[in-house]
Amino acid sequence: MALKKSPLAPAAFPDFPIIDGVRFAAGNSGMRYKGRNDVMLAEFAPGTSVAGVFTKNAMPGAPVDWGREILPHGKARGLVVNAGIANVFTGAAGRKTVEETAAAAAGLLHADATEIYIASTGVIGEPVPTEKIVNLLPRLAEDLSADAGMRAAECILTTDTFAKGAVATATLGGREVTLAGFCKGSGMIAPDMATMLAFLFTDAAIPAPTLQALLREANAKSFNCVTVDSDTSTSDSVLLFATGKAGNAEPSGSDDPALNDFRRALLEVMSDLAQQVARDGEGASKFITVRVSGAESDAAARIIALAIANSPLVKTAIAGEDANWGRIIMAVGKSGEKADRDRMSLRIGGILVAENGVKASAYREADVMPHMKGQEVDIDVDVAVGDGSAFAWTCDLTHGYIDINADYRS
Amino acid sequence: MALKKSPLAPAAFPDFPIIDGVRFAAGNSGMRYKGRNDVMLAEFAPGTSVAGVFTKNAMPGAPVDWGREILPHGKARGLVVNAGIANVFTGAAGRKTVEETAAAAAGLLHADATEIYIASTGVIGEPVPTEKIVNLLPRLAEDLSADAGMRAAECILTTDTFAKGAVATATLGGREVTLAGFCKGSGMIAPDMATMLAFLFTDAAIPAPTLQALLREANAKSFNCVTVDSDTSTSDSVLLFATGKAGNAEPSGSDDPALNDFRRALLEVMSDLAQQVARDGEGASKFITVRVSGAESDAAARIIALAIANSPLVKTAIAGEDANWGRIIMAVGKSGEKADRDRMSLRIGGILVAENGVKASAYREADVMPHMKGQEVDIDVDVAVGDGSAFAWTCDLTHGYIDINADYRS
Numbered sequence: 001m002a003l004k005k006s007p008l009a010p011a012a013f014p015d016f017p018i019i020d021g022v023r024f025a026a027g028n029s030g031m032r033y034k035g036r037n038d039v040m041l042a043e044f045a046p047g048t049s050v051a052g053v054f055t056k057n058a059m060p061g062a063p064v065d066w067g068r069e070i071l072p073h074g075k076a077r078g079l080v081v082n083a084g085i086a087n088v089f090t091g092a093a094g095r096k097t098v099e100e101t102a103a104a105a106a107g108l109l110h111a112d113a114t115e116i117y118i119a120s121t122g123v124i125g126e127p128v129p130t131e132k133i134v135n136l137l138p139r140l141a142e143d144l145s146a147d148a149g150m151r152a153a154e155c156i157l158t159t160d161t162f163a164k165g166a167v168a169t170a171t172l173g174g175r176e177v178t179l180a181g182f183c184k185g186s187g188m189i190a191p192d193m194a195t196m197l198a199f200l201f202t203d204a205a206i207p208a209p210t211l212q213a214l215l216r217e218a219n220a221k222s223f224n225c226v227t228v229d230s231d232t233s234t235s236d237s238v239l240l241f242a243t244g245k246a247g248n249a250e251p252s253g254s255d256d257p258a259l260n261d262f263r264r265a266l267l268e269v270m271s272d273l274a275q276q277v278a279r280d281g282e283g284a285s286k287f288i289t290v291r292v293s294g295a296e297s298d299a300a301a302r303i304i305a306l307a308i309a310n311s312p313l314v315k316t317a318i319a320g321e322d323a324n325w326g327r328i329i330m331a332v333g334k335s336g337e338k339a340d341r342d343r344m345s346l347r348i349g350g351i352l353v354a355e356n357g358v359k360a361s362a363y364r365e366a367d368v369m370p371h372m373k374g375q376e377v378d379i380d381v382d383v384a385v386g387d388g389s390a391f392a393w394t395c396d397l398t399h400g401y402i403d404i405n406a407d408y409r410s
Numbered sequence: 411m412a413l414k415k416s417p418l419a420p421a422a423f424p425d426f427p428i429i430d431g432v433r434f435a436a437g438n439s440g441m442r443y444k445g446r447n448d449v450m451l452a453e454f455a456p457g458t459s460v461a462g463v464f465t466k467n468a469m470p471g472a473p474v475d476w477g478r479e480i481l482p483h484g485k486a487r488g489l490v491v492n493a494g495i496a497n498v499f500t501g502a503a504g505r506k507t508v509e510e511t512a513a514a515a516a517g518l519l520h521a522d523a524t525e526i527y528i529a530s531t532g533v534i535g536e537p538v539p540t541e542k543i544v545n546l547l548p549r550l551a552e553d554l555s556a557d558a559g560m561r562a563a564e565c566i567l568t569t570d571t572f573a574k575g576a577v578a579t580a581t582l583g584g585r586e587v588t589l590a591g592f593c594k595g596s597g598m599i600a601p602d603m604a605t606m607l608a609f610l611f612t613d614a615a616i617p618a619p620t621l622q623a624l625l626r627e628a629n630a631k632s633f634n635c636v637t638v639d640s641d642t643s644t645s646d647s648v649l650l651f652a653t654g655k656a657g658n659a660e661p662s663g664s665d666d667p668a669l670n671d672f673r674r675a676l677l678e679v680m681s682d683l684a685q686q687v688a689r690d691g692e693g694a695s696k697f698i699t700v701r702v703s704g705a706e707s708d709a710a711a712r713i714i715a716l717a718i719a720n721s722p723l724v725k726t727a728i729a730g731e732d733a734n735w736g737r738i739i740m741a742v743g744k745s746g747e748k749a750d751r752d753r754m755s756l757r758i759g760g761i762l763v764a765e766n767g768v769k770a771s772a773y774r775e776a777d778v779m780p781h782m783k784g785q786e787v788d789i790d791v792d793v794a795v796g797d798g799s800a801f802a803w804t805c806d807l808t809h810g811y812i813d814i815n816a817d818y819r820s
Contacts (some may be wrong), residue, residue: 004548059751060745089739091752091768124736125769229722230640231737232744310805312639312722320816326534327641330500332471334642341469342501359535389807397722399812403722406730406808 003404008279008287008375008395009162016149017178019126020203021045021243023144026155031134032084032122039133039157041140042079042199043109048243050076050117051211053219060089062117066098067083068239070114073206076241080118080133081156081197083184086367087120087128088234097130104134108141116378119197119237122158123183129218149201155199159404160186160280166272170204170265173249173258177204177266182239185277186228198223198238198273204262205244205249213254214266215240222270227282227394229401232311238265278393283400288317288393290379294344295388300388307335308379315397321372323365325353332381340382347380348372413814417698418689418805419572425576426559427588430613431455431653434510435553436565439542442494442532442586447565452489453519453548455813460527461621465646471529472519476508477597477647480524482558484618486651487521489696490528491607493566493594497530497538498644500753507540518551529607529647531594532568559611561594563609568608568688569814570596571581580614580675583659583668587614588676595687596638608633608648608683614672615654623664625650632680637804638691639811640720641796650676658792666739672678672737688803696728698803700789705798706756710747717745718789724808731782733775735763742791749793758782758788 004377006381022044025038052071054064080101102116108118120128125389153163165182180196183198207216219238253258279287295301308314311331328346332339342357349371371377377396432454458526463480464474490511497504519526530538540705563573575592614626629648655740661669689697700718702738705711717725721741727734738756742749759781762770781787787806 024710034722056746056749057740057750058745059739087767089736089751089764089767091766093768123734124734124739125764127769142557167706229719231723231740234740234743237442255742287686311641312811316812319812322562322816324497325532326496329469330467330641330644333467333644335468336466337468341499354499354535355499357499359537360422360502361500379640399809401722402726402729402809402812406732409802 001115003159003161005161006112006280006284008273008284010276011400013150013153013163013168014165017167017180018146018348019178019180019201019243022153022241024148025143025145026151027136027140029136030080031132035204036085037151038084039082039136040152040155041105041141041144042152043144044076044078044241045243045376046207046243048076049206049208050239051208051240053216053238055233057232057234059089059234061086061120061235062090062094062098062230063087064083064235066102066118066236073114077115077116078109078117079107079239080105080116080201082120082133083156083158084122084161085120086124086126086235087127088124090127093127097128100130101133101267101392103363104137108137113201115232117239117315119235121156121197123237124196124234126336128220134173137328139350147290149180149182155196158184159282160184162280164276164280166269168265168268170261172204172262173234173251175246175248177246179250179269181269182275183273183277186280186282197235200240200269202242203246205246205248210251211240211242212252213362214263220268221267221391225392226274226278226341226383227309228278246305246360248266260285261398278395282393282404283393283398285398286375286377286396287377288318288377288395290392290394292381292383293389294382294384296338297388298390301388303337304332304339304383305383305390308381309392309394318377319396319398323348323372328379328381329354334384340385343384345382349378385389413569413571415571416690416694418694420686422515423563423573424433424575424577427577427590427654428556429588429590429611430655431458432611432651433554433556434558434562435550435555436558436561437546437550439492439546441539441542444574446818447561448494448675449492449546449550450562450565451547451554451747452562453489453554454486454651454778455653456487458486458620458651459484459616459621461618461625463648465643467642467644469499469644471496471530471645472504472508472613473497473530474647476512476528477697483524485525486630488515488519488526488527489568489609489649490515490526492530492543493568494532494666495530495536495538496532496534498534498647500537503537507538510540510592511543511681514547516694527649529645530568531607531645532642534686555788559590559643566594568594568596570594572690574610574680574686578675580671582614582672583661584649585656585658587658587672589679591679591683593683593687596690596692607645610650610679612652613656615650615656615658616652620651620664621650621659624673628677628680631677632684635802636688637716637802638720639689663771666778679690683749685803688805690694693806693808693816694805695808696785696787696806697788698787698805700802700804702791703799704792704794704796706748706796707798708800711798713747713792714745714749714793715743715800715802719804722807728787728807729806733778733782735760738791739764742793748795752793753794755792759788769778
């Protein structure tokens with residue numbers, strides 16, 4: 001099925017920088033997609049540290065099991081990603097695919113297999129033709145190039161309608177460091193750790209434990225705030241690789257103030273990528289930001305924000321440019337978290353719609369219609385019981401989602 | 411918007427019996443719908459006992475607040491229901507509507523206002539034109555008739571495409587008693603107490619505390635097992651009225667074995683009505699039964715069953731008659747409940763699809779295709795960690811749901 005590019009896509013993929021110590025290659029394995037690349041290899045210079053977060057889905061794919069096992073070593077030399085078949089619910093055969101892929105890449109990169117990360121995305125439950133990946137790897141190893149980041153970003157897509165990249169620089173330990181990343185994700189997107197696949201690369205020198213702390217922190221405010229359809233993938237992985245080639249003074253730990261600028265850059269890149277996932281949500285025509293304040297805790301606010309962001313009735317109303325705000329009230333109420341019906345307030349596009357248990361007296365639907373007709377819809381709810389706040393990014397629910405998912409495999 | 415009758419509708423509304431002690435009337439208030447009735451009045455004979463369960467949504471409508479307040483009295487003389495405007499998030503005005511409606515009906519029926527139950531369904535956040543209901547009530551009181559059950563059932567519908575009724579008889583305390591009920595619900599349907607509006611009537615003599623215990627028990631195995639879109643309504647109410655006119659010997663309590671046959675009949679009627687709600691789910695083309703066994707507890711099994719039944723990806727795959735079973739595995743995994751990936755099994759239409767962490771060796775997709783193409787889809791999952799079991803009824807997610815909900819108010 002040929003999908004039309006999301007109307008919410010950024011104007012262009014960013015100018016993807018060379019990250020000293022990282023090289024990419026992409027090729028076509030022929031396992032499922034014709035006429036496009038579907039396997040990427042990345043090589044990292046010796047000494048590269050790594051951090052990762054993985055799906056909390058209880059049916060993780062073999063690549064996620066593998067990543068969890070090798071992450072404690074803290075070192076990475078390679079990354080192999082394939083699109084089309086997810087290597088999930090594939091039992092012992094799926095495990096063998098991962099081990100053979102890691103061994104093959106390790107041989108080519110003169111590394112240990114425990115330094116090779118694997119990620120797969122696509123259909124669940126189908127066996128991966130391991131030899132199609134392994135046979136392709138030698139050519140990819142020859143093709144490795146520092147400026148092939150965009151080609152790598154393109155080859156991991158599935159129902160995505162555009163490649164998603166983001167770039168930032170930061171000052172760290174006396175040097176300017178570069179951070180760049182790409183990700184994929186469009187359906188089966190719900191925040192419970194990471195969202196599908198995201199890979200981040202930096203030339204900064206940051207030891208693995210510190211890198212892990214930084215990644216977890218930024219992930220909670222970026223990928224974990226995205227939902228497209230409330231369906232948490234079995235493959236979600238976010239990996240951050242730091243080559244150390246910038247030669248900066250290493251930070252002493254995750255609370256070292258020297259990290260402030262890098263922390264800002266990391267959140268910037270991850271937020272940008274996470275928003276791009278919602279902007280490419282299957283069938284999306286509107287990008288929606290839900291902000292909740294006044295909740296019992298930040299955790300409660302997050303649950304309320306996601307109840308709104310995942311409500312099919314809220315999402316279809318927005319698709320129809322219908323300011324049917326009662327559905328937002330319903331979603332707050334169904335969340336199970338504390339909210340004061342008779343004191344809470346609701347704004348759409350900054351305009352006060354409801355407060356103190358009733359429609360706001362000055363509210364006229366015509367006032368919010370220009371906002372509803374735009375591509376960005378903002379919902380702000382104050383539930384009036386405490387100080388907790390959170391946000392969620394999502395998209396509307398349209399005929400496009402049904403089109404894509406009623407015959408994804410055909 | 412004219413909606414096509416669901417292909418999953420029963421052949422006909424049942425022959426609605428006369429329940430001694432109950433009379434109905436229906437009329438058009440003109441508040442929102444043209445050319446159809448939208449307000450019903452029911453009168454109950456003095457001495458009628460009542461039981462009720464209400465939504466757990468934290469933003470309940472004024473009629474739900476009212477019902478909760480008067481339920482402890484245990485006696486009912488009347489019921490007023492309107493369709494079109496839900497009287498939710500309407501503040502003090504909404505409360506006034508309920509009080510004035512109850513007072514007006516009480517005057518006409520020579521009852522106390524605390525014996526009059528109210529229910530409303532429709533748009534949230536709009537004020538109810540109370541006078542349109544109150545002015546209609548005298549005519550309805552004059553029209554009351556024991557054989558107008560079907561007219562009452564029809565006038566409470568919103569996006570429903572057919573009226574939903576069910577009837578049963580039972581032997582109780584030396585008499586045959588009759589039980590009949592009707593309900594409405596099609597969207598904003600998720601089980602968290604009751605599902606939209608359901609009203610049950612019997613001539614049995616059963617004291618209110620016993621009636622309440624019976625209702626709660628049957629509700630847990632019927633309406634609370636239905637989901638259409640995971641969105642829990644702010645108006646959900648199930649009320650059971652028992653006039654006592656059958657003259658049976660009253661049961662001594664909810665554990666009186668004399669109640670066994672009535673208990674069976676109650677579950678039968680409520681299960682029938684609950685299934686009709688899923689069969690009239692907005693845009694439904696398939697009725698889906700999800701059964702989960704082998705969970706840590708019945709509660710855990712229920713959460714897993716609902717994770718599957720609410721997954722947009724599972725529901726769209728079924729709409730597309732696509733046996734994309736990996737999405738069911740994903741939904742089990744996202745539920746947050748314990749499941750053994752490497753020992754669990756999955757059947758579709760009774761055919762073993764996956765077991766022990768992989769696709770079943772004998773499974774061929776062609777074997778389940780006749781089942782996928784039918785109107786009833788059965789999913790059975792054994793998660794292999796304990797003895798808990800549960801089920802859920804739902805429908806598929808189609809273009810019809812988007813059509814209905816992107817412009818419900820227009």
